[in-house]
Amino acid sequence: MSGHRVRAITRRLLEGFRRDRRTLALLFVAPIVILSLLGYLIRGSSTAPEVGIANEDSGPIGGMVADSLHQSSRIKTTDITASDGDAKLKDGSIVAYIVLPADFTQQVGQGNIAPEVHLEGSQPGEDAPVLQALQQSMISIAGRGNIHFAPKVDYLYGGPEYDTLDYFGAAFVGLIVFFLVFVITIVSFLNERSQGTLERLMASPLRRGEIVLGYMLGFTVIALVQAVEVLVFALAVLRIQNHGNVFLIFGMEALMVVAAVNLGIFLSMFARSEFQAVQFIPLVIVPQFLLSGILFPVSSEPQALQYVSNVLPLTYAVNGMRDIMVKGADLTWPSLQLDLAVVAAFGILLIAAGTATLRRRLA
Amino acid sequence: MSESFAVDIDGVSKSFGAFKALNGVTVRVRQGEIYGLLGPNGAGKTTLIRLVCGLLEAHAGTVTVLGQRMPNVGVLRHIGYMTQQAALYPAISVEENVRFFAAINGAEEGVKEALELVQLWERRGSVVATLSGGMRQRCSLACALVHRPQLLLLDEPTVGIDPQLRVQFWEYFRRLAAGGTTLIVSSHVMDEADRCQRLGLIQYGRLLAEGTPADIRAQGGSQNLEAAFLALAGRTES
Numbered sequence: 001m002s003g004h005r006v007r008a009i010t011r012r013l014l015e016g017f018r019r020d021r022r023t024l025a026l027l028f029v030a031p032i033v034i035l036s037l038l039g040y041l042i043r044g045s046s047t048a049p050e051v052g053i054a055n056e057d058s059g060p061i062g063g064m065v066a067d068s069l070h071q072s073s074r075i076k077t078t079d080i081t082a083s084d085g086d087a088k089l090k091d092g093s094i095v096a097y098i099v100l101p102a103d104f105t106q107q108v109g110q111g112n113i114a115p116e117v118h119l120e121g122s123q124p125g126e127d128a129p130v131l132q133a134l135q136q137s138m139i140s141i142a143g144r145g146n147i148h149f150a151p152k153v154d155y156l157y158g159g160p161e162y163d164t165l166d167y168f169g170a171a172f173v174g175l176i177v178f179f180l181v182f183v184i185t186i187v188s189f190l191n192e193r194s195q196g197t198l199e200r201l202m203a204s205p206l207r208r209g210e211i212v213l214g215y216m217l218g219f220t221v222i223a224l225v226q227a228v229e230v231l232v233f234a235l236a237v238l239r240i241q242n243h244g245n246v247f248l249i250f251g252m253e254a255l256m257v258v259a260a261v262n263l264g265i266f267l268s269m270f271a272r273s274e275f276q277a278v279q280f281i282p283l284v285i286v287p288q289f290l291l292s293g294i295l296f297p298v299s300s301e302p303q304a305l306q307y308v309s310n311v312l313p314l315t316y317a318v319n320g321m322r323d324i325m326v327k328g329a330d331l332t333w334p335s336l337q338l339d340l341a342v343v344a345a346f347g348i349l350l351i352a353a354g355t356a357t358l359r360r361r362l363a
Numbered sequence: 364m365s366e367s368f369a370v371d372i373d374g375v376s377k378s379f380g381a382f383k384a385l386n387g388v389t390v391r392v393r394q395g396e397i398y399g400l401l402g403p404n405g406a407g408k409t410t411l412i413r414l415v416c417g418l419l420e421a422h423a424g425t426v427t428v429l430g431q432r433m434p435n436v437g438v439l440r441h442i443g444y445m446t447q448q449a450a451l452y453p454a455i456s457v458e459e460n461v462r463f464f465a466a467i468n469g470a471e472e473g474v475k476e477a478l479e480l481v482q483l484w485e486r487r488g489s490v491v492a493t494l495s496g497g498m499r500q501r502c503s504l505a506c507a508l509v510h511r512p513q514l515l516l517l518d519e520p521t522v523g524i525d526p527q528l529r530v531q532f533w534e535y536f537r538r539l540a541a542g543g544t545t546l547i548v549s550s551h552v553m554d555e556a557d558r559c560q561r562l563g564l565i566q567y568g569r570l571l572a573e574g575t576p577a578d579i580r581a582q583g584g585s586q587n588l589e590a591a592f593l594a595l596a597g598r599t600e601s
Contacts, residue, residue, distance in 0.1 A: 005469075195448075199450060207436065
C-alpha cells in the first residue's frame, strides 16, 4: 500500500470535481433544495380544512360548542344550514360539516352528547383535525360546571415545540448525504470502467486496495463538505431540534459516507453501462427509504418486513441520527453504540467486497 | 534463455468461454526492438498485449516480461500501456492526466518531457474533453511513456489519426527504441508494418508468420506487404 499512489487517485478525483459544475451543483445545491422543500412542506403555513357548522340547537350549549369550534386553529369554520351540507361537501367547498341538532342542550342534560359529524371522507388526513377540534370543544362543555380540564403534560423527549420536521429532519440530514454520494460514486466508478482508464490502472503498479482507498478518500472529502453544509443548513436555517453533540452527528454522517462510497463502487461492478447503473439507484434507494424507519417506525411494520428492516444498514443509521438529535444520545448509550457499530461494520464489509470484485469483468 | 529477451511469450493459449482467442502462440522480442503485431480485427492482438501486461492470465504456456513470469505487479512499473481507445480522464487537463499516470508510477519528474515529446506542452492546461481526437491520442501516448518504461505496449496507437501525426508517432517510437526501450505495436495498417523491425502475423489466435518485413515479403511471395500478408493468411485457411 503506497500513500503516494492513493493520494494521486484522490487528487485526480478532486481535480475532476473542480471543473464539473453540474456534479458540484448536484452535490451542494440539491441537498439545500430538498431540505428547503421538506421544511416548507411541513412548516409552511398550512391551510386548515374548511368545516361547516350548523347550529340548530334551541338551547344554550349548541352555541357554546359552535363558538369553541369557531375559535379552533385546527379548522376554518363557516356557518351553514344542515340542509346545504351535503351539497357543499360534494362541490368541495367544505371537507366536513357538524350539525348540533335542535335538542342538543336537552340531550346534554340527559348525559348524552351527540353532535352529528358529516365527513367528505376521501382524504384520510383531513378527518383528524375536524375530530380533534370537536373533541376540544366538547371539553369546553365539561368546563361549564366549574370542572377544569387541564392535563399536565410532560415530555421525555421532544417537547411541545417538537414537530414533524424535527422528526424527519434528523433522518434526512444523514440520508441526503448517503444517497447523493452513492449516486455520484456509482456513476463515476462506472465511467472509469467505460472510458478504459480502469484497464490502464490495472496495468499499472496500483493495487486494488489503493484504488478503492483513493476513491474512498476523494469522495469522503467531498461528502464531508456536503455533510457540513447540510448540517449547518438544518440546524441554523431550518432550526431542526438538536439535543445531541454536533460532532457525533458528523461522525455518524462520516460512517454513512464511507458505506455509501463503497456501496457505489461495489454495485458498479454489476453494471455494464451508466444506464444500468441508474437502474440500481431506485432499487437501492426506494426499499431502504421505505423500510429504514424514516417514514414508518420499524416497530409498526408487519413482522416479515421487520426482518428486512433489521438487516438494512440505513435502519441503524436513521435510528442513530434520531437518537442523537432528538434524544440527545451520547456514546454511553448502548443503542447508539450498536447503531454506530452496525454502520461501521457495513462500511468495512463493503470495502472488502468492492476490493475483491474489482479484478473481475475488466474488459 | 528468457533473460536475453525483453518479452518471451512461450506457447500461450487463452480462451474466453468456447472462443479460443490465442492458440499456442510463441513470440520473443529483444530489448530495444520495435515488434509489430499484425492481423485483422479480432485476431488476438489485444489479448496478447493484455497477457503481456498481466491483465489476463494464460491458460497454457508462459509469459515472461523483463525476466519475470507474468502476472507480476512488480514488473508493471517498467511497462507502459497505451490502450486502443485513448483512455483518459475527460474532465481534467492534459497535464493533470499525465501527472496522474506519472504519480501512480512514482515518476512525476517526467511530465514536462513527456508532454514536450508529444508536442502538447503548450496545450497542457486544456481540458481533455475539448481536445481533438489526434491530440487525445498524443496525450494518451504521453501517459503511457511518462514513467520511461522499459517496455512500451501500444495497442493500435495510430487508429483515427492523420498521416502527418502518424509519421510523428513513428518518429517518437524510433527514438525510444534507439534509447533502449522495447516496443510492441499492434496494427492492422500495412504501411505501418514496414516501420517495424520485426513482424508477427496473427490470425484466428495463431502466429502465421514471423520475421522482418523483407522476410514476410519473401514468405508471402510478393513485393507488396499487404499482398504477402493475404497470401500467408489464405494459405492457412485452405
